[in-house]
Amino acid sequence: MSNHTEVTIFILMGFTDHLEVQIILFLVFFVVYLFTLVGNLGLVVLVIMDSRLHTPMYNFLSVLSFLDACYSSVITPKMLVNFLVKDKTISFSGCVAQMLISVSFGTTECFLLAVMAYDRYIAICNPLLYTAIMTPQVYVPLIIGSYVGGVSHAILHTVATFSLSFCASNVIKHIFCDIPPLLAISCSDTHVNELLLFIFVSSIEIFTILIILVSYGFILAAIMRIHSAEGRRKVFSTCGSHLTGVSIYHGTILFMYLRPSASYSLDYDMVLSVFYTIVIPMLNPIIYSLRNKDVKEAVKKVLEKNKFTNHLLNAKVNIRWK
Numbered sequence: 001m002s003n004h005t006e007v008t009i010f011i012l013m014g015f016t017d018h019l020e021v022q023i024i025l026f027l028v029f030f031v032v033y034l035f036t037l038v039g040n041l042g043l044v045v046l047v048i049m050d051s052r053l054h055t056p057m058y059n060f061l062s063v064l065s066f067l068d069a070c071y072s073s074v075i076t077p078k079m080l081v082n083f084l085v086k087d088k089t090i091s092f093s094g095c096v097a098q099m100l101i102s103v104s105f106g107t108t109e110c111f112l113l114a115v116m117a118y119d120r121y122i123a124i125c126n127p128l129l130y131t132a133i134m135t136p137q138v139y140v141p142l143i144i145g146s147y148v149g150g151v152s153h154a155i156l157h158t159v160a161t162f163s164l165s166f167c168a169s170n171v172i173k174h175i176f177c178d179i180p181p182l183l184a185i186s187c188s189d190t191h192v193n194e195l196l197l198f199i200f201v202s203s204i205e206i207f208t209i210l211i212i213l214v215s216y217g218f219i220l221a222a223i224m225r226i227h228s229a230e231g232r233r234k235v236f237s238t239c240g241s242h243l244t245g246v247s248i249y250h251g252t253i254l255f256m257y258l259r260p261s262a263s264y265s266l267d268y269d270m271v272l273s274v275f276y277t278i279v280i281p282m283l284n285p286i287i288y289s290l291r292n293k294d295v296k297e298a299v300k301k302v303l304e305k306n307k308f309t310n311h312l313l314n315a316k317v318n319i320r321w322k
Contacts, residue, residue: 010092012078013088014174023084036278040065041066043295050298061116074098074101075175095182099154099157103179108150108151111208113250114212120215122134124223156200161182161186164190165186176273205250205253209250245280249276256276
């Protein structure tokens with residue numbers, strides 16, 4: 001990677017310099033991050049522990065949850081530290097790593113959501129052949145392919161961005177090292193970078209959204225052929241959560257990266273970035289499990305098991321005391 005700059009550190013300005021506001025933001029985002037880790041990693045553990053959830057659908061869901069936990073962890077801890085310290089610097093190599101990993105996870109999620117839509121199409125439109133079609137030999141390569149696509153996209157933009165010169169300023173008006181704020185402070189010509197960003201992000205969005213729309217088009221046609229209201233309700237309940245997650249995530253990405261450059265506002269972009277890198281990872285476990293009967297039953301089973309275990313432990317303690 002060529003580097004035409006003398007900059008060795010960057011300064012992440014964040015939202016505000018006011019100490020009182022920073023403390024409030026620290027508390028808010030600390031709680032959000034805690035919920036993100038507990039919700040997502042809890043869902044991963046739940047899928048591993050409960051044999052009834054050992055299906056492709058829940059394997060995809062556990063991969064998404066793990067991805068969200070990692071995605072948030074790339075950005076949130078550094079942001080929380082910056083709320084409490086005066087030194088808000090990040091090393092050049094740290095900035096490179098943060099961009100590479102965050103873009104990798106963000107793009108991987110785009111591909112994974114499309115794969116999950118295809119999985120729903122197979123499950124609803126070909127239920128009798130679902131287990132025969134969606135075997136580990138099929139869904140594991142789909143998961144790996146999502147990660148390969150995400151990492152490849154991230155490497156391209158990371159190399160392109162950090163090949164620029166940063167001689168005018170090293171102050172990033174953002175909470176983490178993202179592509180648009182870094183292009184904004186570069187003293188090089190960034191037209192090629194902006195064109196690359198537009199072409200690749202729009203191509204990935206069109207490709208993944210097209211898969212989702214086609215999959216749900218077939219699903220909708222299948223739903224219309226279901227005569228029982230209960231059957232329709234069950235299918236809508238299964239797919240509604242995925243559509244909600246997809247709409248929120250892709251809507252934010254489209255607005256963030258594909259609007260005209262004249263309408264860019266770093267302050268506004270910072271708020272949007274917080275939404276899709278920190279808030280959405282917290283919401284996904286709620287969106288995907290709140291109306292899911294299997295997940296709720298698995299949670300109930302774990303809670304009852306823990307209740308029984310605690311009862312046994314308390315009984316043993318009482319016997320020993322006697």
